[in-house]
Amino acid sequence: MTQYLLSVVTPSAGAEPPSPEQLEAIMARVGQLQTDMRTAGVWVFSGGLEAPSTATVLRPSGDEVLLADGPFAEGKEYLGGFTVVDVPDLDAALDWGRRTVAAIGLPIEVRPFSW
Amino acid sequence: MSPLEEVFREVHGRAVAVLARQLGDLDLAEEAVAEAYAAAAATWPDRGVPPSPAGWVITTARNRAVDRLRREAVGAAKLAEGARLAGEPEVVEVGAVRDDQLRLLFTCCHPALALQARVALTLRLVGGLTTAEIARAFLVPEPTMAARITRAKHKIARARIPYRVPEDADLPQRLASVLAVVHLVGTEAHSPATGDAGVRDDLLADAVRLARLLVELVPDEPETRGLLALLLLTAARRPARVDDGGLVPLDRQDRTRWDRALVAEGQALVRACLRVGRPGPYQVQAAIAAVHADAPTWAATDWSQVVALYDQLPPTPVVLLNRAVAVAELDSPSVGLALVDRLELDASPVLHAVRADLLRRLGRVEEARAAYDAALARTRNTAEQADLRRRRAALPGGPPG
Numbered sequence: 001m002t003q004y005l006l007s008v009v010t011p012s013a014g015a016e017p018p019s020p021e022q023l024e025a026i027m028a029r030v031g032q033l034q035t036d037m038r039t040a041g042v043w044v045f046s047g048g049l050e051a052p053s054t055a056t057v058l059r060p061s062g063d064e065v066l067l068a069d070g071p072f073a074e075g076k077e078y079l080g081g082f083t084v085v086d087v088p089d090l091d092a093a094l095d096w097g098r099r100t101v102a103a104i105g106l107p108i109e110v111r112p113f114s115w
Numbered sequence: 116m117s118p119l120e121e122v123f124r125e126v127h128g129r130a131v132a133v134l135a136r137q138l139g140d141l142d143l144a145e146e147a148v149a150e151a152y153a154a155a156a157a158t159w160p161d162r163g164v165p166p167s168p169a170g171w172v173i174t175t176a177r178n179r180a181v182d183r184l185r186r187e188a189v190g191a192a193k194l195a196e197g198a199r200l201a202g203e204p205e206v207v208e209v210g211a212v213r214d215d216q217l218r219l220l221f222t223c224c225h226p227a228l229a230l231q232a233r234v235a236l237t238l239r240l241v242g243g244l245t246t247a248e249i250a251r252a253f254l255v256p257e258p259t260m261a262a263r264i265t266r267a268k269h270k271i272a273r274a275r276i277p278y279r280v281p282e283d284a285d286l287p288q289r290l291a292s293v294l295a296v297v298h299l300v301g302t303e304a305h306s307p308a309t310g311d312a313g314v315r316d317d318l319l320a321d322a323v324r325l326a327r328l329l330v331e332l333v334p335d336e337p338e339t340r341g342l343l344a345l346l347l348l349t350a351a352r353r354p355a356r357v358d359d360g361g362l363v364p365l366d367r368q369d370r371t372r373w374d375r376a377l378v379a380e381g382q383a384l385v386r387a388c389l390r391v392g393r394p395g396p397y398q399v400q401a402a403i404a405a406v407h408a409d410a411p412t413w414a415a416t417d418w419s420q421v422v423a424l425y426d427q428l429p430p431t432p433v434v435l436l437n438r439a440v441a442v443a444e445l446d447s448p449s450v451g452l453a454l455v456d457r458l459e460l461d462a463s464p465v466l467h468a469v470r471a472d473l474l475r476r477l478g479r480v481e482e483a484r485a486a487y488d489a490a491l492a493r494t495r496n497t498a499e500q501a502d503l504r505r506r507r508a509a510l511p512g513g514p515p516g
Contacts, residue, residue: 002275089277090227091285112274 002112003044003086004093006100009107010080012052029103037085037096048081080106084113119159123152126169127243128328132215133173135278138180141222141240141268147176147183154179216241217280217332224293225276232267233296239264241328242321252318253303254310290333294342294397297325301346305356310496314356322346337391341398344384348404351377361501364468366413378408399427418445432460440469448476464494468503480510 018026037043052071059066071078083100087093090110097110116124127148134144151172165171223236231253238244238252250260270276281289304318326343333339355368363369385405388398403424410416418441425438435458443451452473460466471486487507491500 089275090225091277091281094227114273 001086001088002093003084004090004096005109005111005113006083006085006093006097007109007111008048008080008082008100008104009077009109011077011106012075026104033099033103034083036099037083042085042087042092042096044084044086046081046083049079052078077107119156122164122168123155123172124243126172128216128219128241129169129212130172130176131240132219133212134176134180135219135222136215137177139278141271143180143183144176145240147180148172150179151176213332214280216328218278220293220329220332221280221289222271222276222278224289224296225271226289226292227274227276228267228270230295230299232263233292234299235260235264236267237293237296237325238300238321242325244321248317252315290336290338293329294338297322297329298342298345298397300325301349305349306496306499314353316353319346319350319353323350337388337393338395338397340384341388341395341401344381344388344401345397345404347377347381347384348401348408350374351381351408357498359501360498361505362496362498363502365407370411373408381405382408394427396428399424413444416444418442421445432458433463433465436460436463436466436469443473448473452477462493464490464499464503466490467493468506471506475506475510480512484510 034043034046052074055071057068057070057072059068083096085093085096087096090112093110093112097108100108130148130151131141131144134147135141138144138147154175155168155172159165220237220241223240224233228236235249235253238249239246244252246261246264247257249264250257253260255263280286300318301322304315304322323343323346326339326346329339330343351374352365352368354374355370355372356363381401382405385398385401388394388401403421406417406420406424421441422438422445425434425441428434436455439451439454439458442454452470455466455470455473458466467486467490471483471490474480474483474486484507487503487510491503491507494500494503
């Protein structure tokens with residue numbers, strides 16, 4: 001079995017954020033998908049992240065660690081949330097990825113863990 | 116190609132396919148097959164080619180892989196793997212080999228790989244071409260092609276792209292990806308985007324070989340036959356397609372030079388597809404090629420049939436351009452031109468060449484000259500450029516270009 005990270009590729013700007021009703025529907029579908037993943041025995045962990053503006057970056061600097069406000073990179077997209085699944089191969093991971101796309105309506109990056 | 120190289124290319128896909136399953140590792144399979152070739156090159160010239168070259172290569176490669184696993188064994192798991200492999204049956208059944216070849220094809224053409232990577236991997240692993248040959252075929256430096264193949268194999272291993280035939284539900288979509296790869300090899304062979312060759316004969320032969328393999332492996336899918344028919348009917352025009360280093364477009368080809376055997380085989384496949392009655396884009400394109408092959412001349416072509424067939428294809432800009440050419444013949448050049456001018460395909464040299472020809476026939480010579488120039492500026496293939504210059508120089512009045 002291999003673990004895969006399913007990342008939710010969330011647009012930073014330009015795209016209209018979902019309305020409260022839409023968000024509720026999305027969360028209901030995500031909840032159902034997570035139940036399905038648990039039932040199938042593939043779910044490891046998942047979570048949604050706060051906006052990148054809430055991030056703090058820690059950088060090594062000699063013996064010290066410096067703090068910086070904001071995300072490590074400003075991009076057109078950011079990591080909005082993720083799920084880790086444990087499945088036999090990429091085809092199985094892609095199947096769960098497809099279902100995640102259907103639930104959230106955003107692009108999903110599927111990437112294997114190396115350890 | 117030497118006779119030995121020809122045998123290697125012939126058995127390569129089968130040998131790698133069987134060993135990749137047995138070894139569970141594409142790289143190891145390829146290396147073992149390469150070692151078997153080296154052994155063959157050392158012994159076959161003296162002792163002669165064995166009755167079953169593929170069987171010999173597979174057995175030898177497997178023995179080498181077992182030796183290597185034992186040599187490099189650092190743990191019980193690898194030793195056990197070596198022992199298990201040593202116990203694999205010597206003779207591999209024909210049906211099992213077909214399954215292995217299908218697995219290899221579907222793995223090489225997995226949609227999680229970029230199209231270019233799929234093409235390179237398929238030619239390398241299934242087609243048995245060397246990296247240098249593939250690099251030459253697609254006019255990229257050999258290190259670039261080697262990196263592309265290495266990266267794709269790395270992704271297959273690390274992301275665990277499975278080595279298996281897709282389930283029935285996924286099969287149509289996955290087969291479409293395989294067909295697209297073989298079609299792209301054929302297109303690049305017949306109409307190279309760059310370089311000085313009008314047609315790349317080796318690559319065209321490779322595309323036909325891959326399409327034949329697909330028909331053998333997936334006989335129930337009419338699109339595989341459609342693709343083979345399309346490639347055969349395209350290859351049949353080869354003897355008439357290049358003249359004095361310039362490309363000769365279909366309308367001016369000497370059809371007596373077409374390969375009648377390939378035409379006959381392609382047309383028989385098209386008829387067989389029609390009987391099945393499950394049309395698809397490759398079958399329709401093959402049917403169009405078959406209508407052309409039926410016509411003794413460009414003028415005598417059944418254009419209403421051609422237009423009706425184009426109407427069955429998804430209306431991509433390229434399809435609409437070819438349809439406009441047929442409409443120009445069926446109806447008039449001005450009707451065809453009106454259709455061409457609606458297309459957003461400015462980057463295509465073919466669009467400007469078609470416009471130029473239609474403008475010439477309408478007597479709009481200066482506009483035709485400008486359109487030939489636009490076409491010339493958009494192609495990097497020197498054989499195509501030579502043809503365009505010939506056509507521009509043939510325009511009435513004005514200095515030759």
